[in-house]
Amino acid sequence: MSGPKQLMLGACFALCVGAAQAEETPYTVSKIAVDVTAKNAVAAKANAMAEAEKRGLDTVLRRIVPFSFYAKLPELQPEQIEGAVNSISIRKEQYSTTRYIATLDVIFNEQAVKQLVTSLGLPTSEEQAPTISILPLVIEGNQVKSGANDVWRQAWLNLDLTHGLTPATVLQPRPGLEVGMVRAVLAGDPSAFAAVQGDYGSASLVIAIGQTADGGQFITRLAGTDGVGRINYGRSDKFGGAPPKAAAQQAAAFAYAVLENRWKATRASPEQVAPVRYEEGMPLQPVPQQGEPGRLVTAVVQFAGLKEWQQIRGRLAQVPGLQGLEVNSLSARTASITFDYAGSLGRLQKVLADSGFSFENGEENFVLRVR
Structure with missing residues (x-):
């Protein structure tokens, strides 16, 4: 394989202008880095473009589909991906006889993506937050x-x-x-x-x-x-x-x-976030159980003092299926926590009850306390 010093800069000035002018909507994905080696330069570039299109559409779908529906996103077929792509812009590229390295922007057709999501029976949430x-x-x-x-x-x-x-x-x-x-x-x-x-x-x-x-x-x-x-x-x-x-x-x-x-x-x-009222982030490697999606649950823990909080935290670490426990904030009587859990709300309530906790709806988040 040719080394980095043998890679040549591609002529992409016109395409780079197109990237800079890409419309700022959730249906464009920029800065996709690809590095592909194949039997020749043409094959390497073609494979890199296909990889960028697939990764780009995966990104768009995870943007506009509510988190609680991620588990229903399928492995997309090449024809589904190609039908949703409007164009590709090249920010920069290098190539040799067998290797292609580039940073790409992929612009997707909004209506085609929405039709794809509708065909999958999934809702969308595409409103952008303030910068x-x-x-x-x-x-x-x-x-x-x-x-x-x-x-x-x-x-x-x-x-x-x-x-x-x-x-x-x-x-x-x-x-x-x-x-x-x-x-x-x-x-x-x-x-x-x-x-x-x-x-x-x-x-x-x-x-x-x-x-x-x-x-x-x-x-x-x-x-x-x-x-x-x-x-x-x-x-x-x-x-x-x-x-x-x-x-x-x-x-x-x-x-x-x-x-x-x-x-x-x-x-x-409400139906798009049920059964979890507030989901913050997503597991890097979800571990679904019985076909149910992994999720990150936020809850407020109530306790009498620091000693009890330390005991609660130690016990929570032993609850079956509860992983990645993190403390978001801590005060004299409450703590905001998040944790990964794969399973239904009913199962979570049961395993917590078996471990000596109550887990109930609060005004804004779930409330967890010792029974």
Whole structure:
């Protein structure tokens, strides 16, 4: 295979202009990176284009279909994909005799996609949120890291934040941003967040923390305000030994999906989010049970004090089928948590009851307490 130095730049100036002028709707997917090797350059490019079309349509469907219907999305056939594509624009490309590397935009036909979704018997939710700002940060020791080689910030820049249901712009950290101020924001201090937000204008601001930790973990935190309101979300993932750049890219994509699904949950009708009232994000690797979709459930835990909260958290970690428990916010008597669960609401209530918990509807979220 030809090495990177032997790859040639493709002539794509006219096509790049087309990419810049692509309509900003959920039916366009930009910045799709492809790297395909085949028996010759023509085959490599054709295969790369087909891959971009498939990945692009998968992205569009996950944008406009409510989260609770993801499990019903089928493996699309080539003719279904081709019938939904309007055009492809090339942002940049390189090629050799057997390899094709490019960054592509795929523009889909809105009516064709809607007809496809209708044929699958699925609803759509395509209203876009107001534009937000995202400030990617990495904390190293007692400093906020910032620089040209910041893979976490680059991971956000590589995402298509223009056409998603939560349009966003990526900001550069201001010089002198103190780690104490950032940690105060993560702890839920409204005055600290107001001070940071004041440096970046009036748009809703989400601070996105991303960094590796011991044991191959990648920690993601989102704090601030988005199109829904206040957010304080955290997650820890293992990406199977992926290099830092790839892990950061996967974590950023998941974090953005959390923001999109928060917005979609507020716009969907009650039947589109049942049986889970509020779903934040989606599992990276759903594990359906008996044909039921995996989901991320949000609940408010009520307790008498810190000691009881620590006991509850330890017991929740032992509940069968409950995975990925994360604490979004914590106060003296309540905690907002999210966790992955594959199964029905009735099954979840039963396994929690068997573990000594009550799980009931509250005014805004589910309420969980010791029985």
